[in-house]
Amino acid sequence: MLYASATPNQKRAALRAGLASGTLQRYPGAFTPLTAPLIEQLGFEGVYISGAVMAAELGMPDIGLTTLSEVAERGRQISRMTELPTLIDADTGFGEAMNVARAVHELEDAGVSGLHLEDQVNPKRCGHLDGKEVVSADVAAQRIAAAVSARRDSDLVIMARTDIRGVHGSSTEGLAAAVDRAKALEAAGADAIFPEAMATLEEFAAIRAAVQVPILANMTEFGKSALFTHQELADVGVNIAIHPVSLLRIAMGAIERELGLLAESGTLDGAVERMQTRARLYELNDYAAYSSFDEGVFNFEVPGGATHA
Template identity: 70%
Template sequence: MLYSMSTPAAKRRQLRERLASGELLQFPGAFNPLAARLIQQRGFDGVYISGAVLSAELGLPDIGLTTLSEVAGRSHQIARMTELPALVDADTGFGEPMNVARTVQELEDAGVAGLHIEDQLNPKRCGHLDGKEVVDEPTALKRIRAAVDARRDPDLLIMARTDVRGVAGLEATIDRAKALVDAGADAIFPEAMTSLAEFQAVREAVGVPILANMTEFGKSELFTVSQLRDVGVSIVIWPVSLLRLAMGAALRGLDELQAEGALTRLLPEMQHRAELYELIDYEGYNHFDAGVFNFQIPGVLAN
């Protein structure tokens, strides 16, 4: 009922312990708090909060237009709604090293278990678009050092994302990743890898957990969980997938309304009212107020 019973500190410890186990953790992207609860219900390991999704929700392109307050606010709404650890996209840290430090503390206060900061030049752009630019290595390292120095909970996961692969190739990516680890990064997010061999090369070079971004229609092939596990990937995210599925369904629904004037034919594709009420735990609220959940839902089959 209401929000998560686990504290942010407990979720951070949970993420650290799971990463230390050597498992491959699966983090679908939540486009809202209800989606985060669905991800938990279906048994996944964590929730990813995508900057691209937040931008899209606001009707904006993913080119660095969102603000720290918008990202922190949405992260708080999502993280508090699930017992799972949440990993959030902190873009470039929203400014210079002092801004990065504030970003870390704001997101820590929002209850996330981890965040990643990238080495793109401001204003950044989606990691799977052409024309990206990255900052020089000293600037990238300053961002990560500032992030590590600013965290108050040592279990908060500071992940460094590098976009060097799309600019200067794999060897330069590995060199940058090693330097980011030396600067204090707990994990590495090598963006836009083009093969399993590239993921494996980064993992073997850095010796810390790495993340694979399985975003659709991007630079990376959509590898399976088993394939990624075999090359040593520690976390896999599907950042925009649920939003794409939901928007695709919404588009089909609008088309059906225009064509038929009703959505009767699409009822089997919809989440039933009973499933929604179970997900948001209507019955749990009855513990506090019997007037809240005092009704039957027609057509619901007993479990």
């Protein structure tokens, strides 16, 4: 009730243990706090918190318009809802070295287990769109070094994302640049590497061979990377796979379809069987625990059975 029983440090240790386990860690993106316990109950290893999703929820494109306060608050809201570790998108760190240090403190206080910082210039662009620019290797390394120096909990995972692969027109040049950048970011102290927009499994394998730290694969729909299976990613040495915007896309697709039905027919009676039931909603938000917490102050009956509306 209210908050997960695991402490932020325990969740951070779990993230590190998962990355070192040799088993692919699967992190679907939670687009609301309520989806975090659902991800947990369905057996995934962790929860991802996407910057693109946060921007979309606010009706904005993913170009660095969200603020540190907005991101930290969303991280807090989602992290409190699950016993699983959470990995959050910290964009470019909301500035340079000093801004990065403050971002690390704020996100630590929000209870996230790890964060990733990217090497794009400001304003940033979605990692799977064209027209991106990246900062120099020195500036990228400074961001990571600042984050590592600023963290107070040594178990907080600092992950470095590089977008340099998509900046080069040639795939050969882009991959070579990504390998070099990954090595530099590892040397700067990154606990893990997020090579964005890898086109093939062979490119992921090249990054795997280049660094000693764990690597991440971004399995976002409509992007530069094919939607490889978890087994395919594990076979080339990927340690963690994220599905950042998938749940938002699924939900928004369903919302648009059913709103169309409502506009056309004037009722949602035909959609009820496709809806989450009231009882299932109450299970996810732990309604019964709140009810029993202090029955002397306020009491209410929670409907039983997930099959009832």
